[in-house]
Amino acid sequence: MSEERRWARMVDRRAVNRGDVRREALLAALDELLREQSLGEVNVAEISRRAGVTRSAFYFYFENKPMAALALMxxxxxxxxxxxxxxxxxxxxxxxxxxxxxxxxxxxxxxxxxxxxxxxxxxxxxxxxxxxxxxxxxxxxxxxxxxxxxxxxxxxxxxxxxxxxxxxxxxxxxxxxxxxxxxxxxxxxxxxxxxxxxxxxxxxxxxxx
Structure with missing residues (x-):
């Protein structure tokens, strides 16, 4: 297992599938927002909107913002x-x-x-x-x-x-x-x-x- 997939299995709420488009979109949106704001200033609704998915999709993968930030690492x-x-x-x-x-x-x-x-x-x-x-x-x-x-x-x-x-x-x-x-x-x-x-x-x- 690659280090990336191993890390993802530690921090995601669901089993991680290679090429999961929604998950990657959420992380890309979070990464983009963190270039503009602190983690505390970012909100889940904006992450989801930029990713083009529902708010519930965010919570399908990540327990909260801190866990999503950890996934970015x-x-x-x-x-x-x-x-x-x-x-x-x-x-x-x-x-x-x-x-x-x-x-x-x-x-x-x-x-x-x-x-x-x-x-x-x-x-x-x-x-x-x-x-x-x-x-x-x-x-x-x-x-x-x-x-x-x-x-x-x-x-x-x-x-x-x-x-x-x-x-x-x-x-x-x-x-x-x-x-x-x-x-x-x-x-x-x-x-x-x-x-x-x-x-x-x-x-x-x-x-x-």
Whole structure:
């Protein structure tokens, strides 16, 4: 199953069929509106009108606006999954590999910052969105933790805190950095990437190599 379909199965009320025209129209309409308004300002009636479907069709697929906003994040989820795969393969020089991963995350947000900002709103508004987001994040964290254990056992990574705890904290730092970037706060993009690469490399390998 593709990452996109896997994500959709997590957030949709119904089984997702490839090429479902009404669902895609609803998400396209929501994406369009989020370029103009915040998630709180968008209303379901306008989403449905722009999609050319009834209001009841929206609720056929999505429990509420926050869940629909989460469905829009399939591209970011896929990018995060791909970036995690690059990281855990542990191929090449550590700093180069980590920079590639961090850059990919920033790229995914830069492609659609309005949807990431909507996710932040959705997470604040919906406990279910927070739960689903954390489920996906916990999966990534355990993959990173397994990589840390493997690298330590091979003598490439330094000893340090519990691997699972370290992975979660480093992902927390990533989340905070990406959030600040999406909202226009914090350092410039390249400085942010430099700092995150430095932090990850030192934390895992003990040097900025």
């Amino acid at each position: 399939s591209d970011l989820y896929e990018a995060s999954s791909e970036a995690t795969d690059w990281l855990v393969k542990a191929e090449g020089e550590p700093a180069e590999r980590i920079r590639r991963v961090v850059t990919a995350l920033f790229d995914s947000v830069d492609r659609a910052p309005h949807t990431y900002r909507a996710l932040l709103e959705a997470s604040a508004a919906s406990e279910r969105v927070r739960e689903l987001y954390q489920e996906g994040r916990a999966e990534f964290a355990e993959m990173v933790a397994d990589m840390i254990r493997t690298e330590r056992a091979a003598g490439r990574a330094i000893d340090g805190p519990d691997a699972s705890a370290l992975a979660r904290v480093l992902l927390d730092v990533n989340d905070h950095a990406v959030e600040r970037h999406a909202t226009g706060a914090g350092p410039d993009r390249e400085d942010h990437i430099d700092a995150l690469t430095h932090l990850w490399t030192l934390s895992l390998y003990g040097s900025n190599r």
